[in-house]
Amino acid sequence: MRIIIIGGGEVGFALSRELSRDHGISVVDTDASVRERFENLDVEFLSGSGTSAETLKRAHVDESDLFIACTGLDEVNMVSCAIAKGLGTPRTICFVSRDDFAGTDGGVESIRQHFGIERIIWPEAQLAEEIERIIAAPGAIDAEVFAGGRIRLLEFRLDAGSPLTTAALAALRLPKGALIVAVKRRDAIEIPRGDTRLSAGDKIFLMGTPEAVGQVVPQIHGVQQKQRAQLVTIIGGGDVGFRLAQRLDAASGVELRVIESDPRRGELLAATLRRALVLKGDGTDLELLESEDIGRSDVLVSVIDNDEKNLFASLLGRSLGVKRIITRVSRPANLRLFERVGIDVALSARGAAVGSIVHQIQGGRAHLLAVLEEGQATIVEIAVPPAFRPRALMDMQPPPQSIVGAILRGNDVVIPRGPDQVRPQDRLIVFAAAQSVAAVRDYFGTT
């Protein structure tokens, strides 16, 4: 496949590195000094503007199969997609970072028509949504939703007193509609069976319908947690922080504080948010954090656009006693480091966006939904071919280290047990360890 990437920044580089082994990549950037970074990769680097038809012709846009615009400027991205479409590229992906365009009448559909953009990726918005999901599941370390919210995946660490550690899984009688798809013990992922017995310190992955999952959550922690508003502190009111604050401000059961250093931005936040308390100051100012008693927060979200400051603010929060800390990481390379020094959840907006594009290109029939535990496990969605012979799950031998977590059949969601059948045209939500993804794809993808 021939792919043209406009913009040699963080996203452009990550995409090139992931895709250059199997595909022909041309990177276009106005800044010639970026070229150095790409010299170790097998890519063509063109210096010039993505909005110049002449530059795009030099990159042979008419012979390309995919066009990705990921500069830091929304307008440049949109215009270059429109020009490339006019010059004959079949598919375009456009990165945006502001909501100016998402708000237009007709939404994504109108943007597609007017600018010839097939897919809009808005990493900051996706990140804000993801952080909100994690906050909305108190006690959970991580949370994902699939199938438009009809299926939920939560990650928990079991405490010593948890009722789930009292018996083997089969004897726990979890409600129908909820399934423990995996257990992580001592860095190894394991698919539990009926006779598996959970123990304190295990990380469990719980999948199911929102109702059923809601019934299980109280059983995970032994002591009944009293229902009070979660105190959430957001450090940084930029694109991600503002969006997240808007969503949490509207949610009940959340008491919100936002710390922003730019006075004008702070005024905008205070004007827009209805309930939240906006504080003017630096998130790394210990005196401010102490006088506002930030240590009392249930969740601290640090989303400044600067990894060093984020890390520092998060560590200050940890030392003040904040229970859960979610931090934005701009450079995907820092992800592991952050989690190693004690940040509960480190998230990279661009990293997730890059992952989803790579998967879109290489995935085929299977569609990647989420990557868990730094790539040790994935959630994939697989379309069962029309010629598939219907069989009950217990009669099938799927690859090891994988489990069908949910079956989407039309508008129905089935959280399967042994006797449930897999039928043609079903879509399966499968949890699989990284090494078995390919095998899972082959197994369910063939008749």
Place this chain on the structure above:
Amino acid sequence: MRIALVLSTIGAFLRYFGLALLAPALVSLYYGEHRDVIAFAGSAAGAVLVGQVMRYRREPVHDLRRVEGLAIVAGSWMLLSWAAAVPFVVAGLNPIDAVFESMSGLTTTGATTMRDFADFGRGVFFWRAVTHWIGGMGVIALFVAVLPRLGIGGRQLFFAEAAGPTDDKLTPQIRDTAQALWVVYAGLTAAQVVALVAVGMPLYDSVCNAMATLAAGGFSPHAQSLMGYRNPAAEWITIIFMFAAGANFALHYRTLRGELHAFPRDEEFRAYAGIVLVSVLLLVVFLRPEVPDLTDRVRHAAFQAISILTTTGFASMDFALWNDQSKMVLLALMFIGGCAGSAGGGPKIVRQVLIARYTLLELRRVLHPRGVLPVKLGGRVVPDDVMRGVLVFFLFYLLVFAASTLIVSAFGADIVTAITASIACLGNIGPGFNAVGPMGHFADLHPVSKVVLTLAMWIGRLEVLTVLALVRPEVWQTSRWRRPVR
């Protein structure tokens, strides 16, 4: 300030105001009160004539300066009240009482200096109602609506007179806005006339009372106000229309245009409804010894709370005789007033809402010194200068109230009379307690007190700063009007 320009503009208003004096002349003619016919016709002719003389140096009003706008508005209200007072003098009031009565009418206060209603003809009471009705939506607004060539100047005048710190225009052109508001106002008045006649009130009384209700005025042709009709249905109808008169007319207009959410979405209206609800509940509890029957008690509580809050000043009972805790509720309501853009007077609910929020935010600021805490109304941030204007308004309001109270009590009134007479006049409410209660009158006060209270009504109606700004010496540095350079 160009005096000639100001005088000629006021003269234009006076000419048209003269025409309004013909309406009571017709009523007097119908009822055969010949002395009053001549009084009204003569006053009308006089007003037109004086207006014509003032108009002698005719100036186009297209580059009005701010100070001239204020002077025109304040001067018009003062001069028109003098013109309106002439028939009262003919009818037997002394000049000070007559100007008090006409200012009370135009500013929709409803405080009276008439000792015995039997001394006056029906035309006179009709004229009191007409002054209410013209003043209720604002004389300038009326002129802006009907006079074709007021031009750009009309816009400044309209807002200098407008009630409350809002500038919600319904249409891009100020003339259309003024017309729309007057149409709603006239329509509601007609509706109340029909309703009152339907429950058995005579047509003449229905018209007078309806005009006094929609204007949030309070002059009734009956000496005992609404109480005198002994008609509970009429009282309920009046309660509903008083409540409507105390709400923002722009919201009435938008509701009639099909925006059904206009009222419930408006924060000031919600506060208005909440204040009415709480005060009615309090009165229902406190009035148990006064009115044993529950349905009567609810009606009187609602009538009196809404009448005082909207600054109408009608009475369904002699509330000056109520127990102290009930009177305290009414006294508190006197300091709140109606909604901005309504016919009601007082400091306006929106200002009180803003002051309350500002105060509460200061409490929060003590705890969070680094917090960004803007005052918001309807989801939007209130700019600092608007907030400062509101606070300054309220300070001046209290200052005028205190000054008036001191003077009125210095000239012999007891404390309750002095306090309630001052707030009732400054807030354009009408009756107070004790000597100036709803069944009493202001005639026995010292003449100096009456002059001060007349000024208080004027200052209160024009929202204090419009008038007080004219005290500044630079206002009176006159500059000659020059023909524009072409």
